[in-house]
Structures are given as C-alpha cells and as structure tokens.
Amino acid sequence: MKKSFASDNYSGVHPKIMESLLKVNTGHQSPYGGDEYTAKAKEKFNEVFGDVETLFVYNGSASNVFALDILKGIGSAVLCPETAHIYTDETGALSKVTGMQMLTVPSTDGKLDLEEAKKYLLFKDTFHRPSPNIISISQATENGTIYTLDEIKEISKFAKEHNMYLHMDGARISNAVVALDCTLKEMTRDCGVDILSFGATKNGIMFGEAVVIFNEKLKSRINEFEYLRKQDLQLLSKMRFLATQYITLFEENIWYENAKNGNDMAKYLEEELSKIGIEVTNEVRGNTVFAILPPEIIEPLQEW
Template sequence: MQMLHDADLRGFASDNYSGVHPEVLDAIAAANGGHQSAYGADAFTARLQEVVREHFGEAAEAFPVFNGTGANVLALQALLPRWGAVVSAKTAHINVDEGGAPERVGGIKLLTVPTPDGKLTPELIDLEAWGWGDEHRAQPLAVSITQSTELGTLYTAEEIRAIADHVHERGMLLHMDGARLANAAVALDAPLRAFTTDAGVDILSLGGTKNGAMGAEAVVVLSSRASEQRVGEALVYLRKLNMQLASKMRFISAQLVALYDGDLWRRNAEHANAMAARLRAAVEDVPGVSFAYPTQSNGVFARLPAGVADRVRESFFFYDWDASALEVRWMCTWDTTEDDVDALARAVREAAGA
C-alpha cells in the first residue's frame, strides 16, 4: 500500500495528531477474531465495566462512544431537563471547540464565565448560578469543569471537592470533561478516582483518543446522585438518539481496556507531560519568550517575539492560541520524542536570534 504521509513527521499542534499506540493496535487486532454480540453485549465491553469500576468505584458505569464531543453532549443531556443549563468556563471545550453541539444538538444552554486560568471556582460559578424558579431564565442545574483544562492547568482534588460541595448544596450536578484525565492524574500523582469519584464528580467524559487510542471515549456515571436521577437509563436511549451507539462496540471498548487495564494510560501521559516540561525548560531563557500559564500537563502556552512563530512554523506545525498576544500552543503526546522537542527548541532560539 502506498504511504500517503511521512511516518517520521512530528508536530506540536495537537495531541490528536499522533498515531495509535502499538499496544492499542494490538488490542484492536485481538478483538477482531470470531463473532461477538453487537451494541455493547460483548466480552470487551463487559471487561471495560470491570476496569472502570476498579478505577472509579463499584457504582461506576461506562457508556463507550466515538468521540469527546459526543461524550460531553451525552453526559450533559443526561444530567439536564429540557429547561436546564450548564455553567462552564468561557474557555471550555464545550463552548469553544465543539461547533455549538451542546446547544444545537444537545439543546443545552451554556452559561459561560471568564476565568484567569481556565479553572472555575465556587465564586465564579455563582456569577451564573442563580435565577432558580425564574421561568424566564434557563435553569442552571449543572456545572462542567475540564481536567486538565484547555489552558493546561490542573484542579487539585481539594479544589474539585470545594466545587462539588458548592454545586450539590444548590441542587446542581457536576460534570468533568476528562479528555486529558490521564495527564492530570500523572501530574497530580494521584489515582483517577481521587479527583473524580472521591472528590464528588457525578459524571465523567473519559478520554482515550488523545492518549493513544484510535478513537475511543466513554461517558462514566460516577455518583449515587446521578443514579438517583436515572442518568444511566437516560444514556441508554440518548446514546442511540445522538448517533454515538457503536454496533461493533467491542473495538471501542478494546481500546479503552488496553489503555486502562494496566498502566498504558499512565505511561503515555507521563511521557507526554515530561516532553512538555522539557520543551518549556528548553526555551524559557530565550529573550522575549514568556509563558501565559504554568505548564502542568502536556501543553505549553508560550508568548513569542513578533515574527518568531511564523518562522518556526516553516518546520513545525502548531497553532496560534491568542494571535493578538503572540501566544502559541505546543502540545506534546505519547510519541513526542526528546529529539522532536530539542529540534523545536533550537528552531525557536534561531528564529529569536538567541
């Protein structure tokens, strides 16, 4: 078969640009033999339920889906009545990068809050968490946080617990977008449940694609509060309604089992985080280079001297994050190498005349 791309090419635009981890590919191939029941009634999806309970507790229930946007829309739909709204950071993926899917497909009003670092706090949530009983206002009945955030920052378990307690006291439920959950767990040196189930999160979008999967995510119901509202039952029907029910679900579940039944999720995230730390350290002394946010996971947000980004982009592809501030985003992933990082750092130095 003709190779249509340069297999050695590396970039820093997104952790979605990387290929599939060989262990995940092997798991897909292993799932390919014989026949298995469709729509989730298969051995691999059953094993995924066991793995999810091992990580998140005995009450956890997983619903595999195709992609992160689908996971977020489904999770929020399952939490909310038709008149419900969700409070999120203005920078949240559900607000900025999902093409309006939560609102257009999910029918969910987003109540967004500006934040200095991508993180909500109880005080920031209260800017939009009001108006219950007012028939003229969409009712704020859920909060969505992202771990790690779109700005590469992290919530501690204590910060999430404070948010969860605040939200629950107001009769709201808490959703976590965990597209980069593994990167957060590694950075916090904590088990996955420490800042999810044990911190009071009610429902989770569990990521796989950014951490070495071909295309695999899951909605995971975590709390008794969500169960009491029959969120799991709602997901059974909403997943089909939203075209996220895979007929050959074993191939999605097999990927998530490969990642989370063992330490592959951790190994991949540790490497990606380490490459981001190496990149920041390699350019932080370049004159004119500064950083908009701490580098706490696998993303580096750098402000470069005028013209530097365009010159570096002649060799490495990456995105402007805030062009008006000359701010770029560099994302590292499971297959980013030290040589990749060092070559990008050299290009930045040369372009900056350092």
C-alpha cells in the first residue's frame, strides 16, 4: 500500500466515520437539512463552540467563499496574507462568486503582519477602491505556523477597531488546537473570531465542511444566509450523510485523536529526516513538514 506525503487529502476515511455513513443509509429523512441528524450535528457544534449558527457546505473552498460572502458589504474587499489559501489555491473562486477582491499582505511565515495590513487602511471607505472590511487568517497557516491565542486576539482587536470582520480558515484548526493544548472554543469564539470555516476532510471525514457563525448580529440574520447558501450552490440535498460525520467526529473525539496523531507523525518525520541529513525548514507544530530534498529523490517520491 502506497503512502503519500503530499497532502492529508490523500488519506481515506476514518472507519468510524464510514460506519456512521452506512448506519444513516436507511429509511427516508427530510432533505436539505430538515433531518434529525443535521439537527443533532448542529447541537454538537453548540456544545463545542457555545451558542452558534452552523451551516454545512460541500468542501473547503466552498466554506471559505460562502463564509466570506456572508460578511460581504458593498465595495468590500478581503485582507489576507499573500500565502492565504483563498488567494493562492482556490482559482479565484472568491472573486468569481462574490465579486470581492483580495488585498494581500506580504508574509514570510504565513501569518498576517498587522503593520503591513495598516497600509490598506488608507483605502478604507474610499469609494474609488475596494474597502478592506474583512480580514481572513488561516489556522494553522499554509506555511505550517500556528497563531497563538494572543495573536488571534490582537488581530480581532485590530479588526473591530477598524470596523472589520474576522474570518478564520480552519482547514487544519484541529491540528492547531492540539498543538496549543486549548479548546476549539478558546481558539475561536473566545478570541473574537466572527466566522469560522471548520474543516474536517483533512481530519478523517469523507466530505463536507461547516461554516460556524459566532458574531451575534450575523447570527440574527441566519435566515438570509440559508438563502445565500442556496444561491452559492452549497445546499446539499441528502444532508444527513454530511451531518452524521460531524456527530461521530465530536461524540467519538475523532477530531482530536486524528489531529494528535497527525501532529505526532509530522514530528516523527522531522526527527527521522534530520537523521539522514535532510533539512526541515519550518518549525513543526501541526501536521505540516517542509523539507529541502536532494533532487534525485524528489521524482521517486512523487510517484508514491
């Protein structure tokens, strides 16, 4: 059996998640989220994050685009590091779907540099240019770094001082939570995050992500966002198959166990690479390892 180091998306589905999918594949349930499993999954998100509104979508890029579409105002732009997944790896989906531009900030470590971000405040509320009304950060970042809770709070404070929303791309948030030994709530709601794209396809489930809304004013508009999800082509018919995965993910603590195993294996890989003289260029805290490999072994590894 081949094992790939390219991406956590190469892995299969956790056996307990697969079991849960088979168990709900019986009888009839109301479609489009009207089923008992979707209701229970939303309850699980409330237990984990506090009083939130949760909307399920198909995949990671969709969760980012839909979450940011929720935050969009007239003339809005999204301020993000130049390494952000929404900017580098989503094929311009945000701009195509929402019409919003991304204003990128130079970054050497994947994190948002607030001093650099301040330069864009000159564009704020100037109708000749897109206004940076939203900040988006990734946790963990695309460079493998992890924001501390204090760093997230600082960015949230900056956002609120300048009348901006804070979005978190949480494709690997579970790995970040394990690395910082905190809770999901402490990393998001308690740090002032307004909306989260919660990822789990990189952490054991088959498909489907969740958009989690913390901001009270946004929560009061949940009916609008149900319409918006449909317009953004993200309303799944047989929602029970998406929802049951999250019930199992939280009830069985799979989200934590998988993330911890991923982090531990990344650290193990770093240690073993160092023994054969291969340089790892990032501080390994989550499940991401960047290494400088000899040219002669790159192609064979790519064939795995």
